[in-house]
Amino acid sequence: MVLIGRWPDPAISLASRHGDVGSQRRAGTRLRPSGTAASGPCNAVTPSARTSRTAAHPSPPAGLPPLEPPPKKRLAVFVSGGGSNFRAIHAAFADGGVHGEVAVVVSNSPSCSGVAYAQSHGIPTLTYPAPKADSAAGLTDAQLVAALTEEHQADIVILAGYLKLIPQQLVRAYKRRIVNIHPALLPSFGGKGYYGIKVHQAVVASGARFSGPTIHFVDEEYDTGPILAQAVVPVYPTDRPEQLAARVLKEEHKLYPQCVAALCEDRVTWRHDGVPIMWRAH
Numbered sequence: 297m298v299l300i301g302r303w304p305d306p307a308i309s310l311a312s313r314h315g316d317v318g319s320q321r322r323a324g325t326r327l328r329p330s331g332t333a334a335s336g337p338c339n340a341v342t343p344s345a346r347t348s349r350t351a352a353h354p355s356p357p358a359g360l361p362p363l364e365p366p367p368k369k370r371l372a373v374f375v376s377g378g379g380s381n382f383r384a385i386h387a388a389f390a391d392g393g394v395h396g397e398v399a400v401v402v403s404n405s406p407s408c409s410g411v412a413y414a415q416s417h418g419i420p421t422l423t424y425p426a427p428k429a430d431s432a433a434g435l436t437d438a439q440l441v442a443a444l445t446e447e448h449q450a451d452i453v454i455l456a457g458y459l460k461l462i463p464q465q466l467v468r469a470y471k472r473r474i475v476n477i478h479p480a481l482l483p484s485f486g487g488k489g490y491y492g493i494k495v496h497q498a499v500v501a502s503g504a505r506f507s508g509p510t511i512h513f514v515d516e517e518y519d520t521g522p523i524l525a526q527a528v529v530p531v532y533p534t535d536r537p538e539q540l541a542a543r544v545l546k547e548e549h550k551l552y553p554q555c556v557a558a559l560c561e562d563r564v565t566w567r568h569d570g571v572p573i574m575w576r577a578h
């Protein structure tokens with residue numbers, strides 16, 4: 297796998313910048329969970345972030361109360377099927393690798409295994425939109441926004457294999473706080489009709505030699521929001537779509553938890569022209 301990233305001046309410290317994620321809810325400045333200034337941008341966080349977080353909890357100056365870590369970011373995760381990306385993110389939270397927690401899971405398919413996994417771990421679940429067959433069973437757009445902002449107090453929204461359009465009302469309520477994972481290198485092979493195996497069928501049919509996951513911020517259309525991170529895998533001319541899907545999915549499960557960690561630790565800033573930059577914890 298080859299990682300592609302932009303490399304502005306690594307000396308810039310993120311500690312003096314405000315991330316968009318979570319700054320709406322916090323008053324004043326707080327020590328970031330890792331307690332360290334970020335160093336250099338990346339499109340994926342290296343495993344060393346975990347050790348730097350351990351090393352970075354400073355002992356308070358004599359006579360002062362111990363520093364309290366900031367509250368964990370609360371995530372709303374949207375799924376439609378197996379939820380393998382949700383499980384990868386949840387596992388990263390469980391081992392303390394990411395300073396966040398899943399507050400609620402939302403699905404258009406209440407019987408999908410992603411919902412079953414959430415319920416087996418005591419995570420509340422919501423249905424949006426209502427399944428066609430039973431319109432009484434799901435939330436309206438307004439009810440969804442109220443549930444996430446008031447009842448569950450979600451800081452960040454994560455789309456993980458979710459197959460329905462996120463409504464304008466939610467996109468506006470969570471400006472620069474909703475991300476999605478797409479199994480191809482956007483802007484290619486994205487948009488309405490490009491989901492699941494259909495994406496990989498199109499990539500193989502095109503003769504492209506590379507593919508890989510894209511993590512992007514969500515706007516009001518499918519797959520057109522600003523790109524946060526990508527990873528690249530080879531596409532072989534002999535590949536069947538299922539083989540490519542498995543190769544890409546393996547990279548999804550590495551890249552998404554790293555991006556979610558950066559969002560939870562306020563290590564994402566925005567370039568003047570609206571391009572997001574993910575900074576590596578050192």
Ligand SMILES: Nc1nc2c(c(=O)[nH]1)N[C@@H](CN(C=O)c1ccc(C(=O)N[C@@H](CCC(=O)O)C(=O)O)cc1)CN2
Nearest residue numbers: 458459460461462478487488489491515516517518519
């Ligand atoms: N407002 C946004 N909502 C969603 C986005 C987004 O970028 N902005 N991303 C999608 C995820 N996605 C690709 O990453 C995607 C999902 C589904 C479709 C699609 O064509 N869906 C079909 C219905 C499929 C079904 O019901 O089984 C359709 O709309 O006709 C395209 C891209 C999640 N939401």
Ligand SMILES: NCC(=O)N[C@@H]1O[C@H](COP(=O)([O-])[O-])[C@@H](O)[C@H]1O
Nearest residue numbers: 378379380381456457478479491492
């Ligand atoms: N356009 C959206 C899309 O195709 N998403 C894709 O659905 C697959 C299943 O996700 P999951 O195993 O996390 O449910 C994943 O490959 C994800 O990238």
